[in-house]
Ligand SMILES: Nc1ncnc2c1ncn2[C@@H]1O[C@H](COP(=O)(O)OP(=O)(O)OP(=O)(O)O)[C@@H](O)[C@H]1O
């Protein structure tokens with residue numbers, strides 16, 4: 186079985202994916218970490234040294250590679266993964282369950298404002314501009330996220346509760 190977690194930056198994909206995999210006894214892959222391991226560089230350095238287009242090509246290749254594996258996997262994607270090329274079609278075809286971790290703009294702003302540094306797309310956005318940036322960005326991305334098989338409201342749930350709620354969907 187393949188379970189793929191989707192959602193905006195800081196929606197909890199990595200945190201929840203790790204917990205879910207441990208509880209289900211499945212392998213856990215975080216696509217951002219998988220790319221960092223392959224390139225022996227942080228996402229931040231890949232963006233600054235090679236640019237976003239290079240990263241998106243790599244992300245596309247690595248997504249296909251991971252979803253072609255035979256094992257049961259919980260895959261946490263990057264925030265932009267479903268929104269480029271035919272990645273969302275690949276996710277829908279190659280996984281039994283895709284779950285969109287849906288959070289409100291204020292919740293995302295709150296989390297991202299505390300952790301901007303390692304996220305190249307937001308690190309240069311000021312705190313004042315962050316709500317508008319995230320609002321517009323999410324408006325562009327939501328049509329992709331909403332194609333997920335399951336849409337989960339994560340606004341008032343800690344990571345353990347989100348994990349429990351996903352298990353009920355499977
Ligand atoms: N349900 C939750 N409630 C409160 N905080 C959470 C929850 N899930 C994750 N967090 C916290 O939110 C922050 C972002 O979480 P995480 O890194 O898992 O997000 P992500 O979706 O993987 O982000 P990215 O797309 O940038 O990789 C972390 O500090 C994490 O501890």
Ligand SMILES: O=C(O)C1=C[C@@H](O)[C@@H](O)[C@H](O)C1
Pocket residue numbers: 193194217228262263264265266303304305306
């Ligand atoms: O939302 C995005 O486009 C990104 C999210 C992160 O997970 C990383 O994949 C990278 O920082 C880009």
Ligand SMILES: [Mg+2]
Pocket residue numbers: 198199200215217261262263
């Ligand atoms: Mg992550």
